[in-house]
Amino acid sequence: MAGLNPSQHAAVEHLAGPLLVLAGAGSGKTRVVTARIARLLERGVPARAILAVTFTNKAAAEMRERVAKQVGARVAKQVTIATFHGFGLSVLAAEARALGLRDDRFTLFDQGDSLALVRELLRTVDAGRKFDLGAIVARISQAKNHFAHDAEWREREGDDYDEIARMLFPRYQAALRGYQAFDFDDLVCEPVRLWRRRADLLEKWQQRYTYLLVDEYQDTNHAQLELVRSLGGAHNNVCVVGDDDQSIYAWRGADVTNILDFERHFPGAKVVKLEDNYRSSASILAVANAVLAASRARRHDKTLVAARPGGDKVRLVLAADADVEADFVAREIAQLRQEGVAARDIAVLYRSNQQSEALEAALAQAAVPVRVVGGQQLFDRKEVKDVLGYLKVLVHPHDEIAVRRVVNFPARGVGDAALERLAVAATARGFSLLGAVERAGEIDGLSPQARDGCAMFASVVSEARGRLATGDSIADTTRWLVSAVGLQDDMRAAAGSNTAFARRWGSIESLFKVFERHDERSGDAKLDRLVDLLRVMMLQRDSDDGPSGDAVTLVTMHGAKGLEWRYVFLVGLEEGLLPHTRAIDARAQDLGGAEANDIEEERRLFYVSITRARDRLYLCRAKSRALRGKPVVRVPSRFLVQIPDELLQPTEVTAVPVATLAEGTSAIAAILASLGK
DNA sequence: GCTCCTTGGGTTTTT
DNA sequence: CCCAAGGAGC
Numbered sequence: 001m002a003g004l005n006p007s008q009h010a011a012v013e014h015l016a017g018p019l020l021v022l023a024g025a026g027s028g029k030t031r032v033v034t035a036r037i038a039r040l041l042e043r044g045v046p047a048r049a050i051l052a053v054t055f056t057n058k059a060a061a062e063m064r065e066r067v068a069k070q071v072g073a074r075v076a077k078q079v080t081i082a083t084f085h086g087f088g089l090s091v092l093a094a095e096a097r098a099l100g101l102r103d104d105r106f107t108l109f110d111q112g113d114s115l116a117l118v119r120e121l122l123r124t125v126d127a128g129r130k131f132d133l134g135a136i137v138a139r140i141s142q143a144k145n146h147f148a149h150d151a152e153w154r155e156r157e158g159d160d161y162d163e164i165a166r167m168l169f170p171r172y173q174a175a176l177r178g179y180q181a182f183d184f185d186d187l188v189c190e191p192v193r194l195w196r197r198r199a200d201l202l203e204k205w206q207q208r209y210t211y212l213l214v215d216e217y218q219d220t221n222h223a224q225l226e227l228v229r230s231l232g233g234a235h236n237n238v239c240v241v242g243d244d245d246q247s248i249y250a251w252r253g254a255d256v257t258n259i260l261d262f263e264r265h266f267p268g269a270k271v272v273k274l275e276d277n278y279r280s281s282a283s284i285l286a287v288a289n290a291v292l293a294a295s296r297a298r299r300h301d302k303t304l305v306a307a308r309p310g311g312d313k314v315r316l317v318l319a320a321d322a323d324v325e326a327d328f329v330a331r332e333i334a335q336l337r338q339e340g341v342a343a344r345d346i347a348v349l350y351r352s353n354q355q356s357e358a359l360e361a362a363l364a365q366a367a368v369p370v371r372v373v374g375g376q377q378l379f380d381r382k383e384v385k386d387v388l389g390y391l392k393v394l395v396h397p398h399d400e401i402a403v404r405r406v407v408n409f410p411a412r413g414v415g416d417a418a419l420e421r422l423a424v425a426a427t428a429r430g431f432s433l434l435g436a437v438e439r440a441g442e443i444d445g446l447s448p449q450a451r452d453g454c455a456m457f458a459s460v461v462s463e464a465r466g467r468l469a470t471g472d473s474i475a476d477t478t479r480w481l482v483s484a485v486g487l488q489d490d491m492r493a494a495a496g497s498n499t500a501f502a503r504r505w506g507s508i509e510s511l512f513k514v515f516e517r518h519d520e521r522s523g524d525a526k527l528d529r530l531v532d533l534l535r536v537m538m539l540q541r542d543s544d545d546g547p548s549g550d551a552v553t554l555v556t557m558h559g560a561k562g563l564e565w566r567y568v569f570l571v572g573l574e575e576g577l578l579p580h581t582r583a584i585d586a587r588a589q590d591l592g593g594a595e596a597n598d599i600e601e602e603r604r605l606f607y608v609s610i611t612r613a614r615d616r617l618y619l620c621r622a623k624s625r626a627l628r629g630k631p632v633v634r635v636p637s638r639f640l641v642q643i644p645d646e647l648l649q650p651t652e653v654t655a656v657p658v659a660t661l662a663e664g665t666s667a668i669a670a671i672l673a674s675l676g677k
Numbered sequence: 678g679c680t681c682c683t684t685g686g687g688t689t690t691t692t
Numbered sequence: 693c694c695c696a697a698g699g700a701g702c
Contacts, residue, residue, distance in 0.1 A: 055691065055692080056691060056692080057691090057692085083691085083692065084692080085691085085692045086692085088692095108692090110692080111690090111691095111692085184691085184692045185692095187692075188692095219691095248689080249689085249690080249691090251688080251689065251690090252689085252690065252691080351688075351689075352687095352688055352689070353688085353689085354687090354688095374690085408678090411678075411679070413678070414678095415678045415679080416678085417678080418678090447678090449678085450678095538692080539691095539692060540692085556688090556689065556690090557689080558688090558689045558690070559689085559690085577688095580688055580689075581687095581688085582687095582688055582689090583688085583689095605689080626693085627693095628687080628693055628694090629693045629694095630693090
């Protein structure tokens with residue numbers, strides 16, 4: 001392979017046995033991964049035998065594209081490149097029979113569904129006090145990902161949340177199975193559990209995939225480690241790529257010890273360090289290294305070396321308040337653009353989404369086009385989930401959460417009381433909840449309205465099912481369904497304003513479009529098509545970047561991982577934001593973990609953010625920031641203080657922003673800012 | 678059963 | 693300050 005440095009070359013040429021590639025930021029990781037796959041193919045490894053696992057669909061798509069570029073689309077298509085969850089799903093679908101499922105038409109529960117289920121379950125027990133639902137779900141997830149067997153888990157000492165989760169976990173799991181449903185964690189855990197009890201099946205999958213590759217290995221959780229260990233156990237051709245210094249997802253279960261202990265988990269592993277950074281200028285890299293140098297975390301020892309000497313000094317910006325900070329960013333960006341820098345080469349990174357508001361406003365005023373990454377995705381919006389709820393009911397009659405979601409949506413007289421009676425009757429007579437709704441006429445104690453509502457719901461469901469069965473497209477059936485239940489009118493009535501209505505209805509229209517796009521590719525058996533489509537939609541929350549043209553990127557520090565820009569602004573570098581208050585003093589609801597670890601994770605987040613910049617980096621903070629309406633004096637981030645002065649160039653905010661001049665009080669603040677250092 | 682009001686709480690987020 | 697969830701009242 002031409003153009004690779006010695007370390008990269010070593011990683012690409014390593015053939016058999018476990019391999020850990022410690023890929024520092026900007027060290028050409030993607031190149032190595034794709035070159036390695038190409039090299040394996042070149043040496044005669046069948047494409048079908050290679051499994052490459054990523055975390056996001058986007059990363060998987062990107063990898064497939066780059067592999068295709070090297071070896072051609074035809075061969076690339078035969079390599080399995082999937083997310084952990086996508087791969088798990090295909091295992092479960094293939095092994096539906098061995099799992100004891102009625103058929104392979106199981107549902108997927110997303111986080112919202114899990115939340116709804118736990119809410120239901122919590123109602124059935126005397127919890128004694130209020131609980132944060134999300135925290136319970138997180139504990140259940142944690143237990144599941146550690147394959148907590150009842151006994152082992154019960155022995156463990158824990159807090160209230162462990163206790164309540166321990167009580168609900170078995171019920172939660174039983175309910176899922178009863179609904180023929182899997183949650184996201186199951187997609188990884190269940191294949192592993194299956195393989196543990198069925199050595200024959202494990203062997204089958206081990207023979208199918210003889211070369212494994214895992215990207216972003218520092219983000220794996222315990223269950224994912226077990227999946228890799230199981231599948232790789234026979235041949236041991238396990239190559240993992242990652243960077244412990246970029247581990248920023250412990251808060252959602254990622255376990256950085258997986259990458260730290262790789263050599264212990266996979267004895268005889270070869271370790272390759274990629275320490276040459278081709279992305280950032282030396283000035284930027286010096287700051288990044290200074291941030292890491294102060295780390296107290298256990299880490300793989302490595303130091304990034306700049307391949308690009310010199311460069312602009314990193315700017316240290318002090319603003320009077322958040323608005324002045326935003327104005328500075330906007331003006332500076334406007335200036336850069338005048339100098340000929342493309343907007344797409346610029347990004348502004350913040351710790352928390354709410355910080356984007358001031359930035360969006362300031363950039364809009366400066367007429368700078370922006371693209372805000374994140375925010376609520378189409379499939380997370382309430383109205384979309386409601387419509388999807390109906391479709392789920394069509395294909396998954398056992399999915400009780402979906403039935404509960406839509407049986408009284410829009411409101412048609414089937415309230416909590418009626419639902420409770422239906423549920424009781426269903427249990428007593430051995431029906432599913434939907435079965436009881438369909439037989440509402442025979443069930444005692446229902447109000448006439450509730451009976452009518454149930455009948456109306458049942459008839460809509462049955463008619464829609466009939467339409468799909470006779471070959472109507474998914475899009476047309478959904479359109480019919482939406483109008484049959486009078487969703488549009490209900491939405492108009494419920495929305496306070498016209499714009500709110502337009503926004504919500506717009507999401508429904510977008511949903512129709514997604515269906516139409518999918519229908520084009522569809523052939524026969526609409527019901528099966530819909531099963532498939534629903535899974536795809538659960539698993540691929542499209543970030544739908546689209547052809548957004550030339551725009552400045554606004555994104556959270558987490559969302560920026562894996563990306564790069566020529567000019568990067570980091571804003572709000574203050575105690576409370578970075579490190580975040582929640583990391584400084586952890587709460588009971590948070591997943592366990594020592595306080596110090598949380599702070600170290602915040603440090604790594606800072607490190608990740610710094611290393612996104614190629615040419616110039618701005619580190620910004622405000623002296624004062626409005627918190628819940630009231631202005632609060634801000635202390636500079638401890639990470640900022642640890643950077644040696646000589647690496648930074650303090651930049652003064654000299655211009656008084658016109659926007660803030662208009663408002664008397666901020667104008668004073670702005671003038672103070674221009675005077676300050 | 679539905680609507681309105683109070684109350685409490687407030688990261689990061691993919692699958 | 694703003695939003696979501698739960699309780700009270702209609």
